[in-house]
Structure formats: structure tokens, C-alpha cells
Amino acid sequence: MNRPDTDPSRQAPKPEADVGAPSLGHSLKIVAWGLLGVRKSSAHRADVARVSPTTIVVAALVALLVFVGLLIVVVRWVAAGA
Numbered sequence: 001m002n003r004p005d006t007d008p009s010r011q012a013p014k015p016e017a018d019v020g021a022p023s024l025g026h027s028l029k030i031v032a033w034g035l036l037g038v039r040k041s042s043a044h045r046a047d048v049a050r051v052s053p054t055t056i057v058v059a060a061l062v063a064l065l066v067f068v069g070l071l072i073v074v075v076r077w078v079a080a081g082a
Helices: 024-036 041-050 053-081
Strands: none
């Protein structure tokens, strides 16, 4: 007889394989919403459960580099027109 904690019919369903590995695009979307500060708490909790901190750090660094690059382009464009 199976013990209750080892009975396969009583075990919780396993999460999907991609739950812990969101794409870089999804992580960039999370970072963008975080920078804007508009986010539903339920969506935030869902993202925290499925995103690794490393992915968020990489996405934040990419967003930072894009932002700084855009600032440099705008400043050069404005300075060239002056």
C-alpha cells in the first residue's frame, strides 16, 4: 500500500517547464513596467514567482544601455542643430 505522501495521485501538479525561464523580452517588459511604476499587484506577484533575479538584472542592464544610448543620440542631435 502506498503512503499518502508518496501516492502519485495526491501529489501537486508539476509546473510547466517554461515557468522559471521567461524570455528576455518578457523580462524587459517587467523592467519597463517597474520603471513606470504602474503595475497590478497580482501581475507583480505572478512575475516574481516565475522570473529569476539574474534575468531581471540582465534586462535592467540592457534597458539602461538603451536609455543612455538614446540620451547620447538626442544630446548630439540637439547640439548639432544649435
